[in-house]
Amino acid sequence: MSRTLFTVGPVYVAPDTLESMNKPMITHRSKEYKELHADIVEKIKKTLDTDMEVFLVAGSATAFLEGVIRNGVREKSLGITNGSFGNRSIEIGELNGKTVEKVQVEWGKAMKPADIEGKVTKDIEMVHWVSNESSTGVFSDSVALANAVREQNPDALMMVDAVTSAYAMDIKVKEMDVDAVVFGTQKALALPPGLAILLCSERLLEKAKTVPNRGFYTDLLKIKKQSDNNYALTTPPVSIMYGLDYQLDKALREGMSARYERHQKMADMVRAWADKNMEGIFPEKGYQSNSIGVINKGALDFDAFHSKLKARGYEISNGYGDIKEKTFRIGHLGDTTPEMVADLLSVMDEIMEE
Amino acid sequence: MSRTLFTVGPVYVAPDTLESMNKPMITHRSKEYKELHADIVEKIKKTLDTDMEVFLVAGSATAFLEGVIRNGVREKSLGITNGSFGNRSIEIGELNGKTVEKVQVEWGKAMKPADIEGKVTKDIEMVHWVSNESSTGVFSDSVALANAVREQNPDALMMVDAVTSAYAMDIKVKEMDVDAVVFGTQKALALPPGLAILLCSERLLEKAKTVPNRGFYTDLLKIKKQSDNNYALTTPPVSIMYGLDYQLDKALREGMSARYERHQKMADMVRAWADKNMEGIFPEKGYQSNSIGVINKGALDFDAFHSKLKARGYEISNGYGDIKEKTFRIGHLGDTTPEMVADLLSVMDEIMEE
Structure with missing residues (x-):
């Protein structure tokens, strides 16, 4: 079968990758865990060429998409969409009680600066979009979009769903200079699902301090406090992390x-x-x-x-x-x-x- | 090491259990996945002797503790605590914008009906407590507590954190007759962490329909809709589920x-x-x-x-x-x-x- x-x-997970996850369990408050956590964070920074904070949480990437919106938006965000997953991010905002202004781009077309011209008003606290829309196979230019947002409203935070682009295409994290980049283990990292990854800016952490009802599971300030010591806030999926460490080494070897x-x-x-x-x-x-x-x-x-x-x-x-x-x-x-x-x-x- | x-x-994960997770990936919209999901749900119902809905989500049990409070409480809950994890459930409620009345029981002592005498007033929408407090090693009688809640306010929902009791001690799910029982894979099921499990009542699902800002990731109504077809709402941790299916067979064989x-x-x-x-x-x-x-x-x-x-x-x-x-x-x-x-x-x- x-x-x-x-x-x-x-996606396809190679037998050697499955094998790499087959190590004895360690507790997430042990020295061994801290080393594993630190290694992963360092290798993610290296492979994606970024100095942003790297946060990990047990779950699918959706957990962090929801978490970032809860941490970064008090009232209103702007969601740009050209497919199902863009729509989903907008739904996530709405189901968390935020008002989400929507920019609908035709399915199959990329989202471009012209689409958001005049839309990033002062009351927009965050703009969010999907880098590589999995329903349509469109890869938008997130660097151009981020620049267009900045020109209109330098205070607006930005979140990019990079679930099917990170580690497959150059998403140019530094050039984008956004506040949240979210992805998971089960796409371009070729691992089983179970771990969500967030690249997080200092600016988003500052904003979080002012936003109520951020919840617990993905409270970025709580995660940051643990992450500074290479710990997770809640029990992390250690076996997936063994695999992630292994896959990141593979990425570093390939270049x-x-x-x-x-x-x-x-x-x-x-x-x-x-x-x-x-x-x-x-x-x-x-x-x-x-x-x-x-x-x-x-x-x-x-x-x-x-x-x-x-x-x-x-x-x-x-x-x-x-x-x-x-x-x-x-x-x-x-x-x-x-x-x-x-x-x-x-x-x-x-x-x-x- | x-x-x-x-x-x-x-906890200790046996080598044969680790091995059982080593199967090729399947997509979570495939027929094979549906069979795996259905098998797990059936075996959980059988081992815990319950007809409650069984919901699964990628994450640690905390994800569902937060989810249940978001789905079941509009304004106010009552948290009974005799240790760190009871305190954490109360914190989860507060960080989600709920008012949580607190009953503090001395560390090392069990929570008993007398502790909540007169406390479950009409405005209390949910009462929540920890079955087996991991910080103190106290196993409270949740059946007695549930009866005491029911006598005072039959409309109050109840959530029991069974993270370190389910599958290790008889928690008497039917006798308890509460609305949410939450646990995960990495304790008494002897698996790596990564999957949260919820036993959910019809009453909690009905209440959820009236509660705004339930979020997306653990929206019980969305999960129920998918679960009815043996699908997950968001990408499930398939390798952990292979292991869970295997461990449930072990539990059934042991009795x-x-x-x-x-x-x-x-x-x-x-x-x-x-x-x-x-x-x-x-x-x-x-x-x-x-x-x-x-x-x-x-x-x-x-x-x-x-x-x-x-x-x-x-x-x-x-x-x-x-x-x-x-x-x-x-x-x-x-x-x-x-x-x-x-x-x-x-x-x-x-x-x-x-």
């Missing part, structure tokens, strides 16, 4: 530029296949994701196609949200290689020819 | 009565050792935990003692909270056996004689 996953996440190039190569292969066999790639040219290919399926019976693919040991993802019916998706995140993508595409070719 | 853990949690007796036996051994070698057990007689022994250390230099113990491959826990200086703790949860406890105690004897 085991299949190689080319899904949007959770981040080589890693980003590998993802570019896989994306090019999928795009070429989509142009040849389907009706091309859904997202706007120039803003296509290198971690997820969203393909216009035309008249293809995806379920029948996918059944045959699964029978041969491969799994991809169907469309999502508003474009569920007209697209399907191929994820090439984490430890996936161009050779693995070539295998997948040749099997897909065989099925097409049947 | 590997040591056998007799800590309060995370829950045998499991509870095993814990009783280990507790008796630790108590006898404490009476002979130290100043006995800290908690009140008749309410002592069977999962955690909290020992009055008298003049013992615990750090020196613990260093020697660790050097021989065993780890226990120091005191916690207000009684940190006068106690230390031995955890005997999960898959720990009387034979393992006997080994530990004989090594402790050796160190005492040095």
Whole structure:
């Protein structure tokens, strides 16, 4: 029943990675834990070239998306969206009692500075968006967006959901200079799900001091206090952290530029296949994701196609949200290689020819 | 550096359990995931003899403690506490903007019906307490407490933190008849941390419909909707779930009565050792935990003692909270056996004689 996953996440986890998690438990108040925590934080800073605080919490990335909004927004935020996950961030704000102004960008199009022109008014405390929209396969230019926010309202905090871009594409953390970058372990880091990661600015921590009802589980000030000693606030998922430490070493050995190039190569292969066999790639040219290919399926019976693919040991993802019916998706995140993508595409070719 | 853990949690995880988590990843929208989720829910219901809803979320148990308060309390709750973790639940309520009336019971004493006499007034929407207080080693009679709440205010919801009692001592879920029972994977289930589990009543779900700002991550109504289809709301920690399914089979094979007796036996051994070698057990007689022994250390230099113990491959826990200086703790949860406890105690004897 085991299949190689080319899904949007959770993704393929290599056997050596699974093995790396197989170590005896340690308590999260031990010296060994502190060393593990410190190593992870240092390696994340190094791989993403950032001096921001690195916070960890047991949970999916959504836990931190909710936490950042609760810590950074007293009343009002601005959510930019071009797909399902952008919509979800807006919903998270609303369900936490915040007023969220919404900028709706057409599905398949990137979010651009022009879209928020005049929208970042003085009462907007935070602007949030998704770096790489998993439903549409669009990678927006977050550096350009962040600059546009800053020009209009230098006091507005910014949160970027980097769940399917961090570690797959260069998100330019320093250039973006935002206040929160959120992602998890089960996408481009090629680990099982279970740990959420936040890059956090000093500015967000300062703002948090003034915001009531921040909650407990993801209170950034409480997390910061523990994190300064390389401890977690609540019980951390130690086995996932063993794996994360291992995967970060892998990333350091490969080198981040080589890693980003590998993802570019896989994306090019999928795009070429989509142009040849389907009706091309859904997202706007120039803003296509290198971690997820969203393909216009035309008249293809995806379920029948996918059944045959699964029978041969491969799994991809169907469309999502508003474009569920007209697209399907191929994820090439984490430890996936161009050779693995070539295998997948040749099997897909065989099925097409049947 | 590997040591056998007799800590309060995370606890010793057996090699076969670690191995059971080593399976290839599946996506959380697949048929295989649904089967895994359904199996876990069914086995939890069976082992704890309950018909309550079983909800799962990636995170430590604290995530659900916070979630239940956000879902079930509009303005005011009553927190009963006899230690650090009872205090924490009260803090969680307060940090979520609720007013929490506090009943402080002396550390080391059990919480009893008399302590809350006249306190569960009509404006109290939820009463919450800790079944087995990890800081003091006190196991309170939650059935008696629940009955006392019901007599005073039948509309008050009840939440029980069962983090170190569920699966180690019979918490009598049906007799308690409360609205939320919260625990996690890293204590008596002998797994790595990473998954929070909630037994949830219909009454709590009904109340949630009337409570604003429930948030997203642990919104019980959203979780219920997905759970009805054996899906998780947000990405679940699949590898931990493989392990949980495996550990629940182990519990079913052992039989829950045998499991509870095993814990009783280990507790008796630790108590006898404490009476002979130290100043006995800290908690009140008749309410002592069977999962955690909290020992009055008298003049013992615990750090020196613990260093020697660790050097021989065993780890226990120091005191916690207000009684940190006068106690230390031995955890005997999960898959720990009387034979393992006997080994530990004989090594402790050796160190005492040095």
